[in-house]
Amino acid sequence: MAGEVRTYSRPIRPRDVDHAVVYRREDEFCSWPFTSGFWENGDGTLIANFATRNVSYASGDAIRHDVLGQNSSNPRTITVRSHDRGLTWDGANPQVDMLAGPGGEGRGQSRDAMPTMLPEPVDYTDRNVLVSNGSMGGFATSGTRGTVRVSKDGGQTWGPTVLVHMANIAAMTGVHSTLVRPDGRLLLFMFSIDADNTHRRPLVFGSTNEGREFNFISYIVPRDDPFGNADGAYTDPSVAFVGHRWFYPRGYLLPSGRIICVVRCQRDPTGVMWSELFHSDDGGGTWHFLSRINDFGAPASLVVMPDGRVVAIYGYRLAPSGIRAAVSEDGGRTWGPEIVVRDDGGSWDLGYPNVWHVEGNKVGCLYYFNSKDDPVQANGGVRHIQRSIFAID
C-alpha cells in the first residue's frame, strides 16, 4: 500500500449520456465485442467487431452461453464502422466476416501446414497497420493457439493467418489485445491455459524478426493467488461458468512510458467479477499489481484521455445490470466514484465493451446489451449492440 487511501462517494450518473442502438436483429444473438476486435485506423475510422448467430428467443436456458452453439445457427462476425468518433455506425449495412477468406482465423486449416511467420517485415507504428490477434482451436480451452493477421490498409484487407510460437505453453487464447510499443515492437496480450483447462494466466508476447514472428516475453500475474480469491466449490461442467483468477489481459501505454494491463477476475460470470490492473515500467518484461478498479464489473476496457486521465468502462452484471465506469487521475493507482452509465439491463448477459475517446472529455463505448424493457424476455431481452457516449466530468 503506497499511501493512497481511497476516498468514497456514492455512485454517480454521467451528464450528457447518449445511448444508441448500433446493430439489432430480432433473431440474432449479438455478443462479445471486447474479445472480437476493435481498431482505430489512420484516418480515425473506428472499426468494431462482434459475434452474432441466429437464435430463437423462446427460452433463456437455450441461449445460455455453454449451449448457445448447439442451439443457434450461422455464427459469424459482424464488423461495423464509424467515421464520426463513434456517434453513428453503419450497423444497417455492416460487413460480414471481415476476417474470413483464405486462412481467416485459421478455420479449416491444419496447424501443421500453417505458417509461424508473416511473409514480410511489418512496421507496426504505421497507423494503417492493424493487427488481429485471436486464436484457433476454440476459446479459452486447452486446444487453443494464438493467431495473428495483419492489415496494412486500415482494415480493408487482411493478410494470412500465422501462428504464434507456443514457447512450450500448453495452450493460449488471444482476445484482440494488442499494443504497439514506441520502439516498434508489437505486444500481444493473451492468456495461457493448462492442459486440464485450469489456470488461465495472462501473458505477453512480442513481435520479433522485423515484426514477422511472435514470441513469449512474460507472464503478467503469479501462477496462483495466495488469497485464492477465485477458488471455490465449482460444479458447473462448463469452463465458462466457473471461477478464473485472471484472464482477458489488455495493455495500454501511459504518457510516462508505463504500461498498464487490465485483467478480468471471476468467481461467477453472471456477476461476481471484478477488474484488476497490473503495471510494467520496463516495456512488459516484469509486472506488478497496481490496483483493483471496482468491487464488481468486468471485463473492463480502458482509454487514456488526452489530459492523462484513465477511464475504465465495464459491464456490470449484478442487478441492476448495465454499464459502469470509473476514472483514475493517477495512472490507474486509485479510482474515483463509480459512474452508472446505465442500469436498465434485462439480465446479466451484457457488457464486453470497447472504449474510445470521442472529443474533449467525452468517451464512447460499444458493448452488447439486453434491456429490461424489451418485449422479448429470455433471460433478458434481445442481445444486440449499443454504444453510449458520455462526459466524465
Added chain:
Amino acid sequence: MHETRTDGPLAFTRRRALVAGALASGSLWPGLGWAQQGEPGSVRSYAPARRLAGVDHAVVYRREDEMVGWPHIMGFWNLGNGELLQQVTSITTRYGSAEAVSHDNLGREGLGSRQLAFRSTDHGRTWGEPVTNMMERADASQREATTMGDLQPLDFLDPNVIVANNATNFGAPTARTNVRLSKDKGRTWGPPIQVPLDNMVSNAGMNSSLVRPDGTSLIWLMEVGPTGWDRHPCLFALPPGGHDYHFVSFITPKVDPFAQGSGDYTSTFRYGGHRWFYPRGYMLPSGRMLCVLRCQRDPRGIMWTEVHASDDGGRTWRFLSRVNDFGAPGSLVVKRDGRLVMVYGYRLAPQGVRAKVSSDGGETWGPELIVRDDGGSWDLGYPNAWELDDGRIGALYYFNSKDDPVQAGGGVRHIARSIFAID
C-alpha cells in the same frame, strides 16, 4: 458455535510477527498490492502491562440459572448520541459441573435458550431491561422480502438502518449466512435473507458489518472449507440498489506459511486451532479500512488478535499488525482523537479483560492495559467496545468471577460492562 484462541508456542516479537505477516500476506510476490509489510522504523518498544485505575465495572445482566455469553458475535450497534444496542445469547443451565457448561455440552440439559437484547441511551453507563428474542419483532413492511432487492430502495447511510447477520451451522462446512435488516434502530426486524454462496463451500456471518461512505453495505464472513479446519475470512458487499450481498475479497491468504494455527488437533472445531477468523471491519478517518481477526491455537487462552488493512475499500488486503501476545477476539474503538483502542478477553490466568492503544492507526500498539483480571476461568470475554461522550472507553462482555460462590469451570457466566480511561 463459539470459539477463542491464543498465541503460538513461543511469545514472538513484533518484528517476527511482522515478518510472518508479510509472508502470510503474499510477499512471495513482491509488488502485489497485498504484499507489503514490515516497514522499517516500527520496532516495538516495551513496557510492562499497566493496571488501569478507576475502572468502573457493573453487572448488566445476571441470572443464577443462565449461561449468558458471546456479545462480540451476537450483534452490537452503536446508534449514535449515546444509544447502544447489544444482543447476547442465554442458555439455561443448572451449573452442575464444569463439564455441563463446557461449550461442547451447553444446551444438552434441555432447559432452553434465547436471545436477549439490551439498550443503553447514556453511552453504556446503564442498560435497560432485556428484550427477549428481539429479531422476532417483525417489521411488517419487510414481511414478503426474500432478497435484499425486495427491500430496495435502501439507504444504509440512514442511521436508523442497521444490519444483523449470523449463520446456521456456524463454524461448519455447511454454514450459511442470513442477513436481517432493521429500519428503526433495531426495534423491529425483517426476515432472515440468505446470502449467496458465490461458489464457496460455506459462509458464516458473525454480525460484523460496516457501511462504506459510498453507501455500500459490507459484511465480513468466513468461509469454512470442506475439512472444517480451513476458515478463510472474506468480505461481501451489497452495492447501493443491489439485490444481494456478493463476494468482494478474501482478507487473508489461504495458508499461513508459518502455520501459526496448525497443530495436532483432536478436539471439536470449537476447541481447535484456526489461523484467522471472526473478521470485523472498521473505517479510519483516512478512509483506510481495518479488519480485526481472531487467531487461535486453543480457545482457552492461546489466542491473539491481528489487524489487516485495506486502502481501497476492501478490494485488497495486507497484514498490518499483531496487536497482542494473547487475547481475542478484539473489539476496536476509533476514538475521536484518532487513537485506536482494542479491547479483548484475556483467557490465560489471571483471566479478565485487557486493552491496547495505537496512536498510529494500528501499525503499532502500546503497553497492555489490564481492565480487570479477576476472572474465574477462561470462559469470558467477547467484548464490544465504544467511546463515551467524555472520551472514556466502554466495553460490554461476558464474565465469570473468581469470587463467585458458584464455581463450575468458573462462576456464573453473566454480562458485565466496564468503563475506563486509557490515559
